[in-house]
Amino acid sequence: MTAAKTARDVQDLHLVNLTKSYFENVAVDNLSLTIEAGKFFALLGPSGCGKTTTLRMVAGLEEPTSGNIKLGPRDITNLRPYERQINTVFQSYALFPHMDIYENVAFGLRRRKDTTDLDQRVHDMLKLVELDELARRKPSQLSGGQQQRIALARAIINSPDVLLLDEPLGALDLKLRRQMQIELKRIQLETGITFVHVTHDQEEAMTMADTIAVMNAGRIEQMGAPAEIYERPRTAFVANFLGQSNLFEGEIQGPAENDCLAVKVADQTYRIPKTATAQTSGRVVFGVRPEKMTTEDVDKRRGEYDNFIEGVVLDASFTGVSVQYLVETPWGQELTIFERNVDVRELGRRGEKVDVLWRSKNVFVLDPGSDINDGLQYLGEPVVE
Amino acid sequence: MQLIPTSSKAIFTQPLRNGRSLTPYLLLIPGLAWLGVFFVIPFFSLLVTSLMKPAGSSVLDGYVNALEISNYMLALQTYWPVFAKSLLYAASATLLALVIGYPLAYHIALRGGRWRNLMLVLVIAPFFASYLIRTYAWKTILADESFITSALNFLNLLPQDRILNTPLAVIAGISYNFLPFMILPLYASIERIDPRLLEASKDLYADSNETFRKVTLPLSMPGVVSGTLLTFIPAMGDFINASLLGSAKDKMIGNVIQSQFVIVRDYPRASALSFILMTLILLIVFFYIRRAGTEDLV
Ligand SMILES: Nc1ncnc2c1ncn2[C@@H]1O[C@H](COP(=O)(O)OP(=O)(O)O)[C@@H](O)[C@H]1O
Ligand SMILES: [Mg+2]
Numbered sequence: 001m002t003a004a005k006t007a008r009d010v011q012d013l014h015l016v017n018l019t020k021s022y023f024e025n026v027a028v029d030n031l032s033l034t035i036e037a038g039k040f041f042a043l044l045g046p047s048g049c050g051k052t053t054t055l056r057m058v059a060g061l062e063e064p065t066s067g068n069i070k071l072g073p074r075d076i077t078n079l080r081p082y083e084r085q086i087n088t089v090f091q092s093y094a095l096f097p098h099m100d101i102y103e104n105v106a107f108g109l110r111r112r113k114d115t116t117d118l119d120q121r122v123h124d125m126l127k128l129v130e131l132d133e134l135a136r137r138k139p140s141q142l143s144g145g146q147q148q149r150i151a152l153a154r155a156i157i158n159s160p161d162v163l164l165l166d167e168p169l170g171a172l173d174l175k176l177r178r179q180m181q182i183e184l185k186r187i188q189l190e191t192g193i194t195f196v197h198v199t200h201d202q203e204e205a206m207t208m209a210d211t212i213a214v215m216n217a218g219r220i221e222q223m224g225a226p227a228e229i230y231e232r233p234r235t236a237f238v239a240n241f242l243g244q245s246n247l248f249e250g251e252i253q254g255p256a257e258n259d260c261l262a263v264k265v266a267d268q269t270y271r272i273p274k275t276a277t278a279q280t281s282g283r284v285v286f287g288v289r290p291e292k293m294t295t296e297d298v299d300k301r302r303g304e305y306d307n308f309i310e311g312v313v314l315d316a317s318f319t320g321v322s323v324q325y326l327v328e329t330p331w332g333q334e335l336t337i338f339e340r341n342v343d344v345r346e347l348g349r350r351g352e353k354v355d356v357l358w359r360s361k362n363v364f365v366l367d368p369g370s371d372i373n374d375g376l377q378y379l380g381e382p383v384v385e
Numbered sequence: 386m387q388l389i390p391t392s393s394k395a396i397f398t399q400p401l402r403n404g405r406s407l408t409p410y411l412l413l414i415p416g417l418a419w420l421g422v423f424f425v426i427p428f429f430s431l432l433v434t435s436l437m438k439p440a441g442s443s444v445l446d447g448y449v450n451a452l453e454i455s456n457y458m459l460a461l462q463t464y465w466p467v468f469a470k471s472l473l474y475a476a477s478a479t480l481l482a483l484v485i486g487y488p489l490a491y492h493i494a495l496r497g498g499r500w501r502n503l504m505l506v507l508v509i510a511p512f513f514a515s516y517l518i519r520t521y522a523w524k525t526i527l528a529d530e531s532f533i534t535s536a537l538n539f540l541n542l543l544p545q546d547r548i549l550n551t552p553l554a555v556i557a558g559i560s561y562n563f564l565p566f567m568i569l570p571l572y573a574s575i576e577r578i579d580p581r582l583l584e585a586s587k588d589l590y591a592d593s594n595e596t597f598r599k600v601t602l603p604l605s606m607p608g609v610v611s612g613t614l615l616t617f618i619p620a621m622g623d624f625i626n627a628s629l630l631g632s633a634k635d636k637m638i639g640n641v642i643q644s645q646f647v648i649v650r651d652y653p654r655a656s657a658l659s660f661i662l663m664t665l666i667l668l669i670v671f672f673y674i675r676r677a678g679t680e681d682l683v
Binding site: 059061080087088090094095096097107108111154155158 | 579581582584585586587588589590591592595599600603604
């Protein structure tokens with residue numbers, strides 16, 4: 001399997017100015033991106049942002065309104081689904097109910113008349129997903145997790161150039177989902193097939209993908225390695241949708257010590273690293289992740305950090321490994337702080353005054369003109385659609 | 386995680402079952418009474434009649450109870466060619482209805498869009514006219530000087546130069562009259578197929594042709610089985626089409642039974658023929674369902 005894959009040179013998948021509209025509703029809006037061959041690529045975004053539509057266009061199940069899809073140098077935009085070396089793992093699994101597991105898995109090879117060693121290959125594939133003993137069962141006799149693995153086997157036995165997975169774990173319970181995430185990652189590494197994995201679960205995207213593209217309202221907001229887009233989000237949507245963020249809006253005052261810029265928020269001054277932005281003046285939006293902030297008794301350790309806010313505790317919840325604080329700033333903004341539970345300490349009480357502290361090197365700066373509330377509506381959205 | 390006290394669960398696992406209600410059994414009574422009066426009693430009366438023998442030398446003397454098994458032998462001996470012909474006509478008509486009905490049901494179910502309901506109404510629209518009137522209409526449609534007959538004759542497609550009073554007319558009439566019974570179950574089973582399965586098939590390298598043969602058709606088999614049965618069973622006993630559209634040579638077993646009952650008044654023979662027909666249909670249906678239930682049809 002692995003050998004077969006490396007022998008054929010796999011190709012990058014290019015989406016070029018891809019647009020799909022349903023009447024006046026634009027589902028995918030002039031989307032361009034390149035998905036590197038052999039990588040685990042995650043398309044992450046809230047429900048209705050156009051992920052499924054994008055995948056369906058790549059699979060050939062939906063015709064783009066405009067734009068192109070290329071596999072390497074070859075334009076595949078107008079090929080029929082069965083003419084593309086691309087397979088899909090459907091969210092509903094879509095296993096053929098009238099065929100047993102074996103025939104489901106053999107379906108693609110039989111249609112392509114690629115039946116040398118068919119029996120061997122089907123059994124190898126069933127072994128890869130650890131369900132060989134169920135070959136003669138019907139799909140309805142399998143559990144959700146097993147069906148999901150058969151759907152996967154049925155697709156990858158064809159060694160496609162690209163495997164599309166549309167929220168493949170969406171219907172599984174949390175425990176099984178975590179288990180399947182590891183399994184999927186293993187199979188991707190073993191087969192070397194390019195995986196395009198659609199999900200609205202940011203944790204899933206971050207644990208599995210080599211590259212994440214965050215999608216919003218039919219466009220790509222930001223694309224990059226998980227750590228990169230987490231630590232350096234460029235838009236408020238990414239900052240709020242991928243994890244949580246405390247975002248501030250201020251006016252650049254000018255240079256400050258240690259390669260920083262001084263920024264005035266309300267009537268206080270904060271420092272942001274010069275390297276984080278090309279801006280040297282005007283309005284700026286910057287942010288700090290909740291786990292990079294800490295709380296302390298007023299005026300106790302201000303010297304160790306180059307930024308502080310004296311705020312009022314609104315809420316403190318103890319989760320064991322961490323404490324989540326909600327603190328109100330003097331200008332009425334609510335900050336979220338995740339504090340690691342390193343030392344046994346008394347919880348901050350409601351209404352108590354505290355210092356919120358952070359270091360400027362942990363600050364990220366958003367693109368100019370960002371709206372700090374963008375993407376907040378998805379906070380606490382249920383994980384399963 | 387133990388947020389719900391275990392005691393509260395126990396309350397819900399205890400079913401509320403105090404005093405079995407008689408209501409379900411009472412509700413069955415009308416149905417059972419109906420079946421008894423209109424099926425069980427006639428069934429046994431038919432059975433008894435089929436074994437009677439003549440009371441005297443004339444039909445007018447009536448019949449007396451007996452155990453004349455020979456009624457069956459004689460009926461079979463005399464009429465087995467008619468049984469064979471009925472079987473052939475009914476099977477041909479069923480096949481014709483399937484060939485015409487499947488594409489129709491397929492298109493209504495998968496391509497119908499917002500016209501779907503209208504098309505379904507059109508499918509059952511013929512039922513608004515009586516069976517007899519519809520069949521008389523076919524007499525006109527298939528008449529020797531009709532447009533259809535002339536056109537087919539012009540193309541030299543009719544071996545006997547006519548349609549009316551040939552087996553073709555009988556088969557066409559039966560197909561037409563029972564077509565809705567074919568289309569509706571087919572429609573129901575095709576409409577139920579998950580369109581995502583058809584997409585999955587295309588995704589897995591099957592073109593439209595193979596998708597139809599490997600996915601759509603096998604998944605619509607329940608509709609094919611019930612549609613063919615709903616057409617075949619009444620077709621087998623039909624006598625209207627044969628008597629209005631066929632010649633004397635095209636009579637089906639239904640015509641024979643009808644004339645034995647109503648004209649000849651040989652009640653034992655007519656009853657024996659009815660029983661043979663019923664048994665024949667039951668056997669055919671049994672073997673057909675057995676076969677359709679296996680994988681070979683898939
Ligand atoms: N067949 C369709 N007809 C009309 N609108 C559609 C259709 N499919 C998707 N849409 C719309 O396109 C947008 C994107 O949908 P989708 O790609 O399914 O989002 P996602 O998979 O990210 O949840 C949604 O607003 C949805 O309502
Ligand atoms: Mg979707």
